[in-house]
Amino acid sequence: MKEKLYKDLPRPKLNRAQVAEIYERLCRENPNPRTELNYTNPYTLVVAVALSAQATDIGVNKATRALFEAADTPQAMVDLGEDVVRDHIKTIGLYRNKAKNVVKLSQMILDDFGGEVPTTRDDLEKLPGVGRKTANVVMNEAFGQPTMAVDTHIFRVSNRTGMAPGKNPVEVELNLLRVTPDQYRMGAHHWILLHGRYTCVARTPKCYDCRIADLCRYTPKTPDP
Structure with missing residues (x-):
């Protein structure tokens, strides 16, 4: 069933070890990522x-x-x-x-x-x-399920890095589910979103200050200003 679900998706440009390394680095910096929206229930x-x-x-x-x-x-x-x-x-x-x-x-x-x-x-x-x-x-x-919520930041980072390319948010979501190791699934969308919000920004990504620049397929890298 999974093979059928994934077979028509764009192929990730990074291998599983590289994707795991991306998550390991992002997790090391922020072990317990949470949404930045305020809520009480x-x-x-x-x-x-x-x-x-x-x-x-x-x-x-x-x-x-x-x-x-x-x-x-x-x-x-x-x-x-x-x-x-x-x-x-x-x-x-x-x-x-x-x-x-x-x-x-x-x-x-x-x-x-x-x-x-x-x-x-x-x-x-x-x-x-x-x-x-x-x-x-x-x-x-809220409910502790390992879902992938793909917003504009996650769509951009997933495509730029090559870890989970897709033509639309659903393709990116499915590719992320395919390549993300189980131990990182709960925090995955938070890590990628925050990386896109503060480092891999839309117009000029801060490649010079990026902790995963050596793994990322985006070129040309933005030089240190």
């Missing part, structure tokens, strides 16, 4: 990750500080109402649609899941504003 994590689309974690954390003080459960969020939620999050992108989704997903959690955040990807993706990436983050961060 699985429900507030779902909301925070849904709000983070096309927004920075810093911006989301600023917006949710007061929001989560006012409402940190689905019922409290529904009681707060869309207008008040919108006022709390108006500093982040797409806030009108996101406010609508936050209230709708909260109501769905109450109506369809007994007030508890669902634990499976299929059920999480039924929630308004929740896609595959958000579901994977929640499954990993």
